[in-house]
Amino acid sequence: MNQDSQFQQKQDFKCKDHPEKPALFWCKSIDCNENRIFCLICQKQNKHIKHYNGDVFSIDKLNEFLIEKLKSSKGFISECELQMQSTIKSYNKLISGLQYKFCGLENKINQFEVYQKQQVLDSLIRQDEFMNYLKHNLEGIQQKFQKTIDDLFIKLELHLIQYQITDQQIKLNQNEYQKGISLNIKNEQNEANLNI
Numbered sequence: 001m002n003q004d005s006q007f008q009q010k011q012d013f014k015c016k017d018h019p020e021k022p023a024l025f026w027c028k029s030i031d032c033n034e035n036r037i038f039c040l041i042c043q044k045q046n047k048h049i050k051h052y053n054g055d056v057f058s059i060d061k062l063n064e065f066l067i068e069k070l071k072s073s074k075g076f077i078s079e080c081e082l083q084m085q086s087t088i089k090s091y092n093k094l095i096s097g098l099q100y101k102f103c104g105l106e107n108k109i110n111q112f113e114v115y116q117k118q119q120v121l122d123s124l125i126r127q128d129e130f131m132n133y134l135k136h137n138l139e140g141i142q143q144k145f146q147k148t149i150d151d152l153f154i155k156l157e158l159h160l161i162q163y164q165i166t167d168q169q170i171k172l173n174q175n176e177y178q179k180g181i182s183l184n185i186k187n188e189q190n191e192a193n194l195n196i
């Protein structure tokens with residue numbers, strides 16, 4: 001694909017509000033609630049009048065802008081990956097430590113020295129205390145963490161993507177969206193209960 005065809009618009013690029021009219025402009029105002037890609041009639045109706053200070057451009061500049069923005073969205077994805085990896089790393093460290101401490105000891109305990117048995121005994125007696133510590137300190141944070149991610153999923157409209165996606169993925173996204181809604185309702189109920 002050469003540079004020219006990459007930036008060429010499709011001929012049938014029409015206004016969503018006026019399907020018989022060609023889309024000639026687009027608006028990049030962050031506060032825009034109108035159709036961002038629009039025709040001359042929309043412009044005459046002053047739909048984007050408040051956004052005109054350098055926010056409305058000719059349609060032939062659109063692809064260039066999209067391609068530039070798509071490149072910068074990689075930073076957003078990297079940030080998500082970095083956060084996820086750091087959380088997973090902490091859990092892996094904890095789980096691996098717990099496995100060394102408690103798993104597969106049944107057949108070895110006979111050969112343990114007293115100081116080793118002492119360490120196992122103390123930890124096993126305090127196991128419930130440690131488990132409660134984990135639940136008490138992380139459960140709320142985890143719910144909040146999950147809600148933040150689910151909210152972002154909905155804000156970004158990832159459940160409504162209309163390109164580059166299989167039917168199966170669309171279904172999965174819609175399920176996630178439903179889960180997000182039920183989670184929000186649950187959280188609102190929890191908050192309401194806390195406020196009573």
Ligand SMILES: [Zn+2]
Nearest residue numbers: 027032048051
């Ligand atoms: Zn606008």
Ligand SMILES: [Zn+2]
Nearest residue numbers: 015018039042
């Ligand atoms: Zn229009």
